[in-house]
Amino acid sequence: MxxxxxxxxxxxxxxxxxxxxxxxxxxxxxxxxxxxxxxxxxxxxxxxxxxxxxxxxxxxxxxxxxxxxxxxxxxxxxxSPMAPPEPTPPGRPAGVATHDGSADDHPGVESVLPTSVPLPPGLASGVAFMLALDATHGALRRVACADLSPERRYDAANRAVHDAALYVAREQLLVSATVPVVAAGEAAFLRLIAVRDAIRAGAALAGPEYHAAYHPFAESLWAFRMALRQGFGQEPVTPALLDRNDWSDRERCADCGAIVSR
The missing domain is CATH 1.10.260.40 (lambda repressor-like DNA-binding domains)
Structure with a gap:
């Protein structure tokens, strides 16, 4: 050496x-x-x-x-002499943008998943894309909470998607995952883009515009998780098992109750 x-x-x-x-x-x-x-x-x-x-x-x-x-x-x-000699699976997308465009300090999926058991490329890209979807949504929520002018809000929502490398993770998924995982991932991606569009247009977290986009995304993200579970050979998890009515998060959403009562 x-x-x-x-x-x-x-x-x-x-x-x-x-x-x-x-x-x-x-x-x-x-x-x-x-x-x-x-x-x-x-x-x-x-x-x-x-x-x-x-x-x-x-x-x-x-x-x-x-x-x-x-x-x-x-x-x-x-x-670390015992470090594996072969590359680890593709990593999680880069740090997530905050409302001012700065990035957080998440290192990547390599620090989340055990490197001693490498994942098949299709499943590795699926896990990375799932993390990117969830992290991008978190960054978009921070944009929605920020006091920004319409122009800065529009730009910050775009950066939240770009800086999380969501498009890169999507391309990796499209070329390496199974058809069910790709289909579920693309559905979640499109619904997350609808959340971005609502926030770009000025939607507030407590407002109906955000919730009209968020709950379909929440449902599709869970569907994507279940597709990944199937890829891992795991039995599906039902909403009832986790004490939920469905995967949309509506029954747990205090804001939706307030919106309906208005």
Whole structure:
């Protein structure tokens, strides 16, 4: 095994130090690199400053983006000799946009799913897309709560979808998943876009316009989850099993009750 790179002092370079050095040598900002490797800017910043350990999947992506010849992955393998030699499944889309367009610090699906049991590509892309749908909806809700002008609100809703890399996750799903998973995922995607359109147009979280779009999305997201369960060979979960009337969330929605009584 090659010796780890050194920073000119007595101690080997950390992953974060090596990453910052190569990124700066490539004249890339954290935001630039985040877009290239499909991780959030906030998470990359934590890795560079030592507040997050990073992982082999991230190191490999950065090696490719920065043309480092595998130096970053070598650092991770030196620190963790049992790190798997093969790439992990495709990761979760990059960090989710807040109402002002900044990104959160979610590292990716690699940190959520066990890397010791790699998923088949179709199921990995399905899980990544499910997480992207849910995270994008959370970002859109924050836009709906923000005090923004109509123009800024429109732009922020668009960024919430774009910065979560939802379209990238969708493309991965379309080319790798089974037909039932693709069909369920596309239905959920279209209903989430309807939520985005309502929020772009000014819908408030407590208003009927938002709820008219949200509850069909909630129902379709659960249908997508059930399609994934089937792909994993698991028996379906019914709403009754989770003490629900259906998957729409309407019976748990205080705002819908208030809307009806108006």
């Amino acid at each position: 090659n010796d780890p790179p050194r920073d000119g002092a007595e101690h080997p370079e950390s992953l974060g130090e090596c990453l910052r050095r190569h990124r700066q040598a490539a004249n890339l900002s954290l935001a630039d690199l985040a877009r290239r490797v499909n991780y959030s800017r906030g998470y990359l910043s934590k890795v560079e400053t030592g507040r997050a350990p990073g992982n082999l999947a991230l190191a490999r992506r950065c090696d490719q983006a920065l043309a480092t010849g595998g130096a970053l992955a070598a650092l991770v393998r030196h620190a």
